Amino acid sequence: MLKNFKYRDRNGLIYMTYLLIAINTSILLIQSLFPSFQDLFMLHPLGSDSHWIFQYFTACFLHANFMHLLMNMVALYFFGVFLEKKFGRIKFLSLYLVSGVLANILWHVISSPDLPALGASGAVFGIVAALTMFIPNQKVLAFFIIPAKLWVVVSIILLVELVLAIFPMEWDNMGHLVHLMGALIGSLYYIFFLRKHR
Numbered sequence: 001m002l003k004n005f006k007y008r009d010r011n012g013l014i015y016m017t018y019l020l021i022a023i024n025t026s027i028l029l030i031q032s033l034f035p036s037f038q039d040l041f042m043l044h045p046l047g048s049d050s051h052w053i054f055q056y057f058t059a060c061f062l063h064a065n066f067m068h069l070l071m072n073m074v075a076l077y078f079f080g081v082f083l084e085k086k087f088g089r090i091k092f093l094s095l096y097l098v099s100g101v102l103a104n105i106l107w108h109v110i111s112s113p114d115l116p117a118l119g120a121s122g123a124v125f126g127i128v129a130a131l132t133m134f135i136p137n138q139k140v141l142a143f144f145i146i147p148a149k150l151w152v153v154v155s156i157i158l159l160v161e162l163v164l165a166i167f168p169m170e171w172d173n174m175g176h177l178v179h180l181m182g183a184l185i186g187s188l189y190y191i192f193f194l195r196k197h198r
Contacts, residue, residue: 009084009085009089013089015080015081015084015089016080016084016089016092016093016096017076017077017080017081017084017092018081020076020080020093020096021073021076021077023061024061024063024069024072024073024120025069025073027061027062027063028062028063028066028069031062031063038062038118041054041055041058041059041061041062041118042055042058042059042062042116042117042118043055043056043058043059043104043108043116043117043118044116045108045112045113045114045115045116046108046112050116055104056101056104056105056108057097057100057101059100059104059117059118059119060096060097060100060101060104060119060120060122060123061120062118062119063118063119063120064118064119068119072119072120072121072124073120075124075127075128076120076124076127079124079127079128079131080092080127082131083095083127083130083131083134086134087194091193091194092127094189094193095126095127095130095186095189095194096123096126096127097123098126098185098189099122099123099125099126099127099182099185099186099189100120100122100123100126100182102122102181102185103122103123103125103126103178103179103181103182103185104117104122104178106181106185107122107175107177107178107181110177110181111177113175115173117175117178119175119178121174121175121178121179121182122175122178122179122181122182122185123182124182125178125179125180125182125183125186126182126183126185126186126189127186128154128183128186129154129182129183129184129186129187129190130186130187130189130190130194131150132150132151132154133187133190133191133195134190134194135150136149136150136151137149137150137151138150140153154183158179158180158183161176161179161180161183162176162180164176165177165180
């Protein structure tokens, strides 16, 4: 199987998906070595002395720990390359950044959180949502076990995210609203910029 693995596109360039995975992974290593790096570039609450507008962008590449990174990068790997092949590296990168940045902004505007945040989840959910709208009936293995149509799996995930956003648990520190905003923006991005390529 590995002998058929291709990491370059038809133009000989490394897939943007793999570059994003490498960037996110490298940044987590930098975070572990230099704690002040994370504090500067993670997304701080509005009005705090540590809040800077560039953090809406930089937070899309930071993660809290290896498990957080792994969850996002696995999703990015399985969904990203296919979408990138269909629409090209520029539109794919734009989808990642637009979903991530706007999800962070909307989250701040809607919920005014009082804790800092970080993670590529908004961007990844945008990619997943766009791919779901492109091939909703594609069969996938939910949790690597259960065969189901992509739209069914993603709908269930988003429903769970909505419930957890409305009824947050004390032990849960995930930004479920960011996930929902990322999915919404990814869907709109598909409708306005990608749908004509179907």
